Amino acid sequence: MMTTMTSDSEARAPVAVPGKALLQLDGLTKVFETEEVETHALSNIHLTIRQNEWVAIVGPSGSGKSTLLAVLGLLDTATRGSYLLDGRSVLELSPADRAKVRNQHIGFIFQSFNLIGDLTVFENVELPLTYRGLPAQERKQRVERALERVGMAHRARHLPGQLSGGQQQRVAVARAVAGDPLILLADEPTGNLDSKNGEAVMQLLADLHKAGSTLCMVTHDPAQARIATRTVSLFDGRVVQDEQLR
Numbered sequence: 001m002m003t004t005m006t007s008d009s010e011a012r013a014p015v016a017v018p019g020k021a022l023l024q025l026d027g028l029t030k031v032f033e034t035e036e037v038e039t040h041a042l043s044n045i046h047l048t049i050r051q052n053e054w055v056a057i058v059g060p061s062g063s064g065k066s067t068l069l070a071v072l073g074l075l076d077t078a079t080r081g082s083y084l085l086d087g088r089s090v091l092e093l094s095p096a097d098r099a100k101v102r103n104q105h106i107g108f109i110f111q112s113f114n115l116i117g118d119l120t121v122f123e124n125v126e127l128p129l130t131y132r133g134l135p136a137q138e139r140k141q142r143v144e145r146a147l148e149r150v151g152m153a154h155r156a157r158h159l160p161g162q163l164s165g166g167q168q169q170r171v172a173v174a175r176a177v178a179g180d181p182l183i184l185l186a187d188e189p190t191g192n193l194d195s196k197n198g199e200a201v202m203q204l205l206a207d208l209h210k211a212g213s214t215l216c217m218v219t220h221d222p223a224q225a226r227i228a229t230r231t232v233s234l235f236d237g238r239v240v241q242d243e244q245l246r
C-alpha cells in the first residue's frame with residue numbers, strides 16, 4: 001500500500017491524516033456490451049472520496065448508481081480510467097487479488113441484507129474474517145465488538161430468520177464493520193425496511209460516521225441524502241452535481 005510520509009509525526013500515525021483521499025476515480029468509464037447494444041453505464045467519472053466523508057449517490061433509475069458502487073467496491077471492473085484505493089491502483093488486479101483487497105478494505109451493506117440463513121448471527125459476522133485468515137481469538141473479539149456496536153450482541157446465537165428485517169440489517173452492518181474497512185458501501189440500506197427500522201439503521205450509520213467511518217451510499221430518498229455530508233448526483237452515467245452539505 002502506498003503512503004506518503006513527509007514528517008516524523010505522519011510516520012508515527014499515517015492512518016490518521018484527516019481528509020486523506022481514500023478512493024480516487026479518474027476518467028472512469030464502464031460500458032456494458034451486449035450483442036445488440038452498448039450501454040455507457042458510467043462515462044468519464046472523476047470522483048475523490050476522502051476519509052470520514054459520507055457521500056450519498058443519487059439519480060434516476062438507470063443513471064449508473066449501482067454500477068458506480070459495484071466498481072468502487074471492486075465487484076466489477078471498468079472499461080477505461082483509473083481507480084486508486086488508498087493510493088493503490090486496483091483496476092488491473094487479478095480477480096484473486098481484487099477479492100483480497102475487497103475483503104480487507106471494503107465493507108458492504110446491501111438492501112436485502114444478504115445474510116446466510118443457516119449460519120448464526122455470530123458466524124455471519126465472522127465469515128469475512130475467516131476468509132481473511134484471522135486467528136480464532138481475534139475473530140471472536142472483533143465479532144463481539146461489532147455486534148455490541150450495533151446493539152445485537154444478545155442475538156449472537158440466533159439465525160437470521162429469527163430476526164426482524166431491522167435486526168438483520170444491523171447484523172449486516174456489524175459484518176461490514178468487523179473487518180475495520182477503509183470505507184462502507186451501502187446500496188439502498190433501508191430499502192427493505194419500514195420507516196421506523198429504516199430510521200434506526202440510518203442512525204446507526206450516523207453513529208459510525210461520527211466515530212470516524214467513511215461511507216458511500218446509494219439512495220432514492222432525498223431525506224436520507226440530506227443526512228450525508230455530500231451528495232453526488234448522476235444522470236446518464238455522468239456526475240451532474242456534486243454538493244457539499246456540511
Ligand SMILES: Nc1ncnc2c1ncn2[C@@H]1O[C@H](COP(=O)(O)OP(=O)(O)OP(=O)(O)O)[C@@H](O)[C@H]1O
Pocket residue numbers: 032033034039040041059060061062063064065066067068
Ligand atoms: N450487466 C449489465 N449488462 C448490461 N447493461 C447493464 C448491466 N448492468 C447495468 N446495465 C445498464 O447500465 C445502466 C446503469 O444501470 P445501474 O443499475 O447502474 O443504474 P441505477 O442508477 O443503479 O438504477 P436503479 O436506480 O434502477 O437501481 C442502465 O442503463 C442499465 O440498463
